[in-house]
Structures are given as structure tokens and as C-alpha cells.
Amino acid sequence: MNKPAAPAKPPTGADHEHVERMSTWMAILLVILVAVLINQLQWILLPFVISGLIAYVCTPAIERLAARTRLPRALYAVAAFLVLVLFASLLGALGVPKVINGLTAIVTEFQGIITAMTRGVIGDSEVTLLGEPMNADQLAGAVAAGVRDWLGSAGRLAALGAAGFATFIGVILTFVLLFYFLFSGPSVARGMLALVPPGQRPLIRHVATQVDPMLRRYFIGVIVIVAYAWVAAYVGLGLVLGIPHAVFLALLTGLLEMIPMIGPIAAAVIAGLVAVRYATGIGPIIAYTIYAIALRVSIDQILAPIVLGSAARVHPVVIIFCFLAGGVLFGIVGIILAVPAALVVRTSLAILYDEPREAPGRSLV
Numbered sequence: 001m002n003k004p005a006a007p008a009k010p011p012t013g014a015d016h017e018h019v020e021r022m023s024t025w026m027a028i029l030l031v032i033l034v035a036v037l038i039n040q041l042q043w044i045l046l047p048f049v050i051s052g053l054i055a056y057v058c059t060p061a062i063e064r065l066a067a068r069t070r071l072p073r074a075l076y077a078v079a080a081f082l083v084l085v086l087f088a089s090l091l092g093a094l095g096v097p098k099v100i101n102g103l104t105a106i107v108t109e110f111q112g113i114i115t116a117m118t119r120g121v122i123g124d125s126e127v128t129l130l131g132e133p134m135n136a137d138q139l140a141g142a143v144a145a146g147v148r149d150w151l152g153s154a155g156r157l158a159a160l161g162a163a164g165f166a167t168f169i170g171v172i173l174t175f176v177l178l179f180y181f182l183f184s185g186p187s188v189a190r191g192m193l194a195l196v197p198p199g200q201r202p203l204i205r206h207v208a209t210q211v212d213p214m215l216r217r218y219f220i221g222v223i224v225i226v227a228y229a230w231v232a233a234y235v236g237l238g239l240v241l242g243i244p245h246a247v248f249l250a251l252l253t254g255l256l257e258m259i260p261m262i263g264p265i266a267a268a269v270i271a272g273l274v275a276v277r278y279a280t281g282i283g284p285i286i287a288y289t290i291y292a293i294a295l296r297v298s299i300d301q302i303l304a305p306i307v308l309g310s311a312a313r314v315h316p317v318v319i320i321f322c323f324l325a326g327g328v329l330f331g332i333v334g335i336i337l338a339v340p341a342a343l344v345v346r347t348s349l350a351i352l353y354d355e356p357r358e359a360p361g362r363s364l365v
């Protein structure tokens with residue numbers, strides 16, 4: 001009697017290869033899908049990005065304290081959240097009214113600022129614009145009238161109101177998300193890793209271990225630089241030069257410092273226009289020029305290399321490209337993540353190509 005033939009064993013190797021090939025294509029499609037979603041949902045993602053970055057910076061301290069004291073991690077997560085809420089509340093109570101007053105005063109004196117800038121360019125002479133000769137006062141009046149007409153339309157007023165309401169909701173959502181990210185950040189990270197194909201997870205973990213210290217140092221360095229820019233700008237503009245609205249200009253300088261290359265230039269131009277508006281002679285203008293140069297030298301040549309370390313050794317051309325591309329494609333989210341994305345790409349390529357990543361004095365990008 002013939003024995004029944006044993007069932008054929010499934011070709012496990014072929015199945016594994018098929019799954020790996022499918023996982024690779026799924027990973028590529030996932031990357032494309034994520035890019036499209038970020039492009040379409042950039043304003044929705046902004047609270048997630050901000051709260052996630054804050055939690056990312058605070059998580060090592062929470063983990064270290066929990067490991068050292070052997071107390072529940074949740075206890076330190078709640079404590080960190082309460083400290084951040086208290087700090088944000090104090091900053092809002094002390095800074096927001098002065099910022100609003102300063103912004104209102106600058107908008108009210110907008111024509112005077114434009115007049116001072118125009119007079120500094122053309123002096124008392126006239127220029128022909130659309131066939132009409134105009135002096136500095138007439139040019140400033142035309143610009144101010146155009147801005148008022150642009151802002152005064154019903155559609156733009158409604159858009160400004162909607163933006164204000166959306167900002168209020170976004171702030172509340174940011175704090176809610178911050179609590180969840182602080183409380184359960186590691187589980188969120190593990191869930192994101194589960195989206196990666198199994199065969200690629202060891203590589204992703206290795207890249208993450210190499211990128212993590214650099215990214216964390218970058219974000220902490222940016223916070224230190226922004227805080228320094230706030231303080232230095234207030235001391236220079238308000239206490240030394242005595243320029244009005246110094247609190248608003250200092251906060252604006254710190255916020256724009258987060259935007260590589262373009263932000264500091266914009267902050268210097270805005271503060272310079274205000275300085276020219278209230279200048280009583282050439283002396284205050286020279287003093288402001290000295291202040292602006294000293295601020296840039298202290299940040300670019302001293303503070304940034306110290307607090308950013310190797311994260312600062314990305315070529316300026318790469319930073320400008322990433323910043324512009326991120327802003328055009330993904331809005332504010334792209335601007336925030338432009339330099340970190342460049343750092344991740346640089347480190348990932350160095351690992352894949354088996355090249356040195358921390359060569360002294362050498363920039364890999």
C-alpha cells in the first residue's frame with residue numbers, strides 16, 4: 001500500500017524575499033504618502049510638530065530622573081508638563097500685552113517708519129513713479145494707503161479673524177498634545193517604528209542612535225540661541241540704545257532667529273527701520289549698526305558653534321535650499337524641520353556609505 005505523499009514545504013525563502021520586496025515598495029509608497037499628507041495638512045500638523053519637539057527635548061531629563069530616583073516615569077512627565085505650562089503662562093502674562101502694544105504702535109507709526117526709510121534712500125529729492133513725481137512723504141503716504149486698502153477689505157479682515165481663532169485653538173491643542181507626548185512618548189516612538197518594514201528596522205534603529213544626540217543638541221541649541229537673542233536684543237535696543245518698543249523688537253528678533261539665514265536679516269531690517277524712525281542724528285544710526293554687527297558676531301561666531309556643535313557644520317547653501325524647499329512644500333512645518341531633515345539625511349548617507357561622520361573641521365554636506 002502506497003503511503004500518502006508528504007505535503008510539500010512552502011518555499012519560505014521565496015516567501016521571505018517576496019515579503020521584503022513588497023515591504024520595500026510599501027516603504028517607498030509610505031514616504032510619498034507622508035510627504036503628500038504633510039503638504040496638504042501642514043496647518044493641522046503644526047501643533048503636533050511643536051508639542052512633539054518640546055517633548056523630544058524634555059524626555060531625556062524625565063527618563064534620567066525616573067531611573068535615578070526609581071519613581072514612576074509618569075510622575076516626572078506630569079511635573080514637566082506643569083512646569084512648561086507655568087512658564088508659558090508667565091511668558092504670556094508678561095510678554096503678550098507688551099508685544100500687542102508694541103505691534104499696535106508700530107502699525108500706527110507705519111507711515112512715519114516708511115517715510116524715514118525713504119528719506120534715508122532718496123533724501124529730499126523726488127522720484128517718478130507711474131509718471132508722477134513724488135518725494136519721501138508722498139511715497140510713504142502712497143505705500144501706507146495701499147497697505148490700509150489691502151488690510152481693509154472684508155475678505156482679509158475675515159481671514160485675519162479666522163486666523164486668530166485658529167491660533168487660539170492651536171495653542172490649546174498644542175498643550176493637550178504636549179501632555180500626551182510627555183506622558184507616553186516612548187510608546188509613540190515604538191508605534192512609529194512598527195510602521196517600518198521588519199527587515200529595515202535594525203538600520204532605522206542604528207540611524208536613530210546616531211542622529212538622536214545631534215538632533216537633540218540642535219533643538220536645545222536653537223532654544224539657547226533664541227533666549228540669548230531675546231535678552232541681547234532687549235539689552236541692546238532698549239537699555240543701551242533706548243529705542244521704543246524694545247520688548248516687541250526683542251521678541252521678534254528671537255523668533256526670527258529660528259529661521260536660518262533669512263530670519264536674522266529680516267529682524268535686523270525691521271529693528272533698523274524703527275531705529276531710523278526715532279534717530280535724531282547720525283550717532284544713533286551708527287550705534288545701531290554696531291549693535292547689529294555685535295549681535296550677529298556673538299551668535300554666528302561664538303554661541304552657535306558652541307551650543308550646536310557638529311549640527312552647525314552644515315553648508316549654508318544646503319541650509320538655504322532646505323529652508324526654501326521646506327517652506328514652499330510644507331509651510332511652517334517645513335521651515336521648522338528643514339535643518340533637522342538635512343542633518344538626518346547627512347547622517348543616514350554617511351552610515352549607508354560607511355563614511356566618517358564627525359571628522360574635525362570637515363562638513364559632510
